[in-house]
Amino acid sequence: MTTPVVSMSNINFHYESRKVLDNINFEIPQGAFMGLVGPNGGGKTTLIRLILGLERPETGEIMVFGQSIQKLKNRDRIGFVSQKANAFNKGFPATVYEVVASGLTAQLGYLKFLTKKDKQKIHGAIAQVGMTEYTKQNIGNLSGGQQQRIFIARALVSDPELIILDEPTVGIDYENVKIFYELLYKLNTEFKKTLLLVTHDTGTMTQYATDIVCLNKTLHFHGNPDEYASLTEADFSQIYGHPVSLVTH
Numbered sequence: 001m002t003t004p005v006v007s008m009s010n011i012n013f014h015y016e017s018r019k020v021l022d023n024i025n026f027e028i029p030q031g032a033f034m035g036l037v038g039p040n041g042g043g044k045t046t047l048i049r050l051i052l053g054l055e056r057p058e059t060g061e062i063m064v065f066g067q068s069i070q071k072l073k074n075r076d077r078i079g080f081v082s083q084k085a086n087a088f089n090k091g092f093p094a095t096v097y098e099v100v101a102s103g104l105t106a107q108l109g110y111l112k113f114l115t116k117k118d119k120q121k122i123h124g125a126i127a128q129v130g131m132t133e134y135t136k137q138n139i140g141n142l143s144g145g146q147q148q149r150i151f152i153a154r155a156l157v158s159d160p161e162l163i164i165l166d167e168p169t170v171g172i173d174y175e176n177v178k179i180f181y182e183l184l185y186k187l188n189t190e191f192k193k194t195l196l197l198v199t200h201d202t203g204t205m206t207q208y209a210t211d212i213v214c215l216n217k218t219l220h221f222h223g224n225p226d227e228y229a230s231l232t233e234a235d236f237s238q239i240y241g242h243p244v245s246l247v248t249h
Contacts, residue, residue, distance in 0.1 A: 002030050003066040005162050005194045006051055010060035013046055020046045022218045024060070028162075028211075033188040033195045035209040037202055039240045042216035044198050048164055051196070052080060065161070079155030079163040081148070083170045096142070096150050097135050100125055103154035125157040126150075128191065129183060145176030149183065156187075163187070164196045177201065181208050202228075214239055 004027040011024040021043045028034050036044055049055040050062055053069045062069045065077060094102075100122050101114065114122075126132055129149040134142065139150060148168050155163055165184075169177045185208045187193045199205050206212065206225040214221035214228075220239040221228065 004028060004063070005030050005032070005065060006196075007063040008047075008050075008060065009063075011050065011057045011062065012059045013043075013050065013055070013057050015046075019217060021050075021057075024215075024219055026213060026219055026222050028194060028196060031188070031192060031194055032211050033184070033209045034197065034211040034213060035202070035205040036196060036198045036213050036215060037200065037205070038215040038220075044215055045166065047215065048080075048166055048196075048198065051164065052078065076158040077161050079158065079160035081151050081155050081163065081165045081168050083167050092140055094139050095135070096126065096131060096137055096139055096153075097122060099139050099150055100153045100157050103157040121157050121159070125153040128156055128187070129153045143176065145172045145180055148172065148180060152183070152187075156193075160193070162194045162196065164198075166198045167200065168197075169199065169201055177204060181205070184208065216240065 006028040008024050008026055011021055012019075013021040024047070036047070038044055046055065050057055051064065051069065053072065053075070056070070064072050101118075103125070104114070104118055104121070123132070123135070126135055129152050131146065131149050131153065134146065134150075139147060142150065151168075152163070152165075169180055172180065181204055184195060184197065188195050188208075188210075197205065197209070206228060209225055212221065212223060212225060212228045213219065216239055221231065221235075
């Protein structure tokens with residue numbers, strides 16, 4: 001039986017007196033493309049921080065690649081992409097190549113020179129996201145969708161097995177969102193990357209994801225896209241804690 005990439009058992013977490021996560025239990029299978037959805041304030045970002053080892057749960061156990069996250073030595077096995085496109089400083093003086101190369105800092109340190117193999121990794125990661133022709137361009141000159149591709153390349157350059165993306169399509173127009181999801185699908189199916197995607201864009205995400213988790217302090221749903229699509233307005237109203245009207249796109 002294949003070891004799950006992530007396993008969370010009986011996880012509880014408070015911020016001061018506020019309960020954020022309540023008895024969370026779920027697994028991310030190897031090779032999954034998991035969508036994580038739920039209302040703002042429902043605990044999604046906290047869940048990510050726990051998986052990344054940036055927070056410790058009050059109770060329970062988090063296993064990543066079969067090891068306790070606190071004992072995981074090679075953190076490069078996890079790549080992380082945040083909401084860069086919506087808040088990135090367009091005047092930042094760095095080329096696409098330099099931004100992607102910065103993803104090797106954890107492996108190389110700040111003062112070491114890039115080897116020929118390192119440079120091949122950088123060009124390979126840029127090629128994986130289809131941005132080779134932009135290698136020498138300033139990152140600030142790219143569109144939001146193109147920037148997010150580069151931040152994915154930055155995460156890819158260390159060859160992670162798990163990539164976590166926190167609402168990466170914020171600020172990206174519809175056409176580029178579709179292209180972006182197709183890239184994620186390719187990374188999942190062709191390059192065999194396990195993906196955890198936090199998003200509010202449930203309509204597009206369900207076309208590509210293999211698993212969906214719906215979180216609002218507790219785990220309200222964990223299943224495949226077909227099962228998620230069968231949820232009713234009453235189900236969503238219970239999950240989100242207020243009336244929800246479903247809109248078909």
